[in-house]
Amino acid sequence: MDRIVAEAAAWHAASDTDDMDWDGLTLWLEADPRHAAAYDQIMLTGAIIDDHRETLAPRIAVPANDEEAAPAVPRRAKWLGWGGGAVAAALVATLLVPRLAQPDPAIYVTGATTRAIALDDGSRIELAPYSRLEVAGRHQDRLALAGGAWFDIRHDPGRKMAITADGLTISDIGTRFDIQTAGAGVRVAVADGKVKVSGARLARSIELSGGRSLQVDGRTHIAQVRAIPGEQVGAWRSGRLSYDRAPLALVAADLSRYAGVKVVVADAVAARQFSGTLVIGDGQTALRDLSRLMGLRLDRRDDGYRLELPTR
Numbered sequence: 001m002d003r004i005v006a007e008a009a010a011w012h013a014a015s016d017t018d019d020m021d022w023d024g025l026t027l028w029l030e031a032d033p034r035h036a037a038a039y040d041q042i043m044l045t046g047a048i049i050d051d052h053r054e055t056l057a058p059r060i061a062v063p064a065n066d067e068e069a070a071p072a073v074p075r076r077a078k079w080l081g082w083g084g085g086a087v088a089a090a091l092v093a094t095l096l097v098p099r100l101a102q103p104d105p106a107i108y109v110t111g112a113t114t115r116a117i118a119l120d121d122g123s124r125i126e127l128a129p130y131s132r133l134e135v136a137g138r139h140q141d142r143l144a145l146a147g148g149a150w151f152d153i154r155h156d157p158g159r160k161m162a163i164t165a166d167g168l169t170i171s172d173i174g175t176r177f178d179i180q181t182a183g184a185g186v187r188v189a190v191a192d193g194k195v196k197v198s199g200a201r202l203a204r205s206i207e208l209s210g211g212r213s214l215q216v217d218g219r220t221h222i223a224q225v226r227a228i229p230g231e232q233v234g235a236w237r238s239g240r241l242s243y244d245r246a247p248l249a250l251v252a253a254d255l256s257r258y259a260g261v262k263v264v265v266a267d268a269v270a271a272r273q274f275s276g277t278l279v280i281g282d283g284q285t286a287l288r289d290l291s292r293l294m295g296l297r298l299d300r301r302d303d304g305y306r307l308e309l310p311t312r
Helices: 003-014 022-031 033-051 053-059 085-100 248-258 283-294
Strands: 106-109 115-118 124-127 132-136 142-146 148-152 162-165 168-171 176-182 185-192 194-199 206-209 212-217 223-227 240-247 263-265 273-279 297-301 304-308
Touching: 003 022, 003 033, 022 033, 142 176, 162 176, 168 185, 176 248, 185 194, 185 206, 206 212, 206 223, 240 248, 248 263, 248 273, 248 283, 248 304, 273 283, 283 297, 283 304
Parallel strands: 142 162, 263 304
Antiparallel strands: 106 132, 115 124, 124 148, 132 142, 148 176, 162 168, 168 194, 176 185, 185 212, 194 206, 212 223, 240 273, 297 304
8 A cells, every 4th residue: 555545544544533633634634735635535435435334344354363353344434443454455455446447537627717517417516716626436426626616416315425625525415515625724515405524624524404604724623613694605606705704814715716816814814704795806806805894904915915914
């Protein structure tokens, strides 16, 4: 097993323990883009095992000296440790080798404009600017997102779709919802229907129904669930960005992506919270409005702008 994949698997297995080193996991994920990609793949594999554990258990050959250690039906989030390395290897082979015979993943990448993506079952996705989406699986049910996207997924009781986004997995899907990822955190907002969000950053899985949103702060790793008006879910598609007590660093990341203006936030004000709506048709105007509303100084830089405390 590749070293990075092995490390990702070890972190995933440790995430279910009481003494999990969450700060260590965050540092490891941020150290190399390949780390996050490998961790996403391990999480997807874990989700597949959890979905099909009763079918898979009889197919796993457990060495004689591990017979008592391995349960007949594996428990969620501990699949790497079942019966030691031999069982883990058998599980990986059982699940990943067949996937190699599946169609190559389709990869979509956007620049300054959005992109509409249609799945074979009639589901629709609008990929946000400066974003990347990978669609894998014979049934196009294993997705990985970096950036932002609006999802309109057709309900299919026989299929469970999973989307990984910056260490989180969004599943149990048949609804309309929006996902946003940035260095400042991850947001999931549901317009209607219901989704389940799980991952190493969360102490437990969270179910979101229509009119609810989840925001995981990238700095503090605090997760908050709030109500959100349906018309605000995916509002970037109609030229607006709406917030309810969002960290300023997150708002700045959105303006950089959706308004076409590069803006950074001074550390001293990055955690300040903003509530309101910004119109992003003119990025510079939106940025000026934000600086005035927050009482901050907008400093022009060669490659963009910086929001910071006003000088006295």
